Amino acid sequence: MKKQTAIFFYVLGFYVILQFTWWGYHLVDLTTEIEPEKTNLSKKIFMIFSEGMVFFLILMFGLWKIRSAIRKELLLSQKQNNFLLSVTHELKTPLAANKLYLQTILKRNLELEKRNDLLEKAISENQRLEAMIDNILNASRLENQVFVIHKEIINLSQLIRNICERYNKYLQLDIIQVQNDENIYIEGDLFMMETILNNLVENSLKYAGKINPITIYAEKNELGRLLIGVKDLGGGVPLEFRKEIFNKFTRLGNEDTRTQKGTGLGLFIVAEFVRIQNGKIIYKDNKPSGANFEITF
Secondary structure, three states: OOHHHHHHHHHHHHHHHHHHHHHHHHHHHHHHHHOOOHHHHHHHHHHHHHHHHHHHHHHHHHHHHHHHHHHHHHHHHHHHHHHHHHHHHHHHHHHHHHHHHHHHHHHOOOOHHHHHHHHHHHHHHHHHHHHHHHHHHHHHHHHHOOOOOOEEEEEHHHHHHHHHHHHHHHHOOOOEEEEEOOOOEEEEEHHHHHHHHHHHHHHHHHHHOOOOOEEEEEEEOOOOOEEEEEEOOOOOOOHHHOOOOOOOOOOOOOOOOOOOOOOOOHHHHHHHHHHHOOOEEEEEEOOOOOEEEEEEO
């Protein structure tokens, strides 16, 4: 809560409580003057205090709810401002990279292999830009509840392998690993399933880095349920963030000192896409270290 808003709210709350107490005192005093008999007087004073206490508790509850609502609105406003700043930076980065690649191709007489390499990098940056815009659009659609699910039989094992190969080629590193049974099929929305896995991998790359391996896994447990997840060997999620990591605009760390890229929409979209497909996602600590986001269908 901002300082000026907080001062105004607390002064107003104190004034309301003071007035309530003052009118209660006068009501008791007036009753004492009107009612001479002590028996009836005691009953009426008790009734005044009882009803006054009920109204007082309702008043305090109302003030507490107003205070909580104000705090939530201010926090959401701050997150939205941070989101706009993050999006601006995130959009400029691939655009600047593409501009540099294209200018290099135009201004220099490059060999065909080098030229193709720069074009592939430009395409990769463009794909990153598309994925970012898709996340923003998906979050807006989820907020407005306009998503329509298109179910089909999906070869999940093949989908995971394709995502693994694509990321390893883009990163030019073999850090994305696959750990799943062969020929696992699931009935679901292909776009949603691919978005879920992409966002979880992006989240691990963002916070665990490109040094330690990241594992995409899919298996059936002893109850016959399908477990899908992405785990890494990074620092994991601090305790104070675990309750809100699937909320919109939530990003780990201090906003002023954070170095990780992102918009705070990835895990929110993951959680919503899982929910729409009647699944459940949880965060678990990975062993020996890191994060493990596990989905159960």
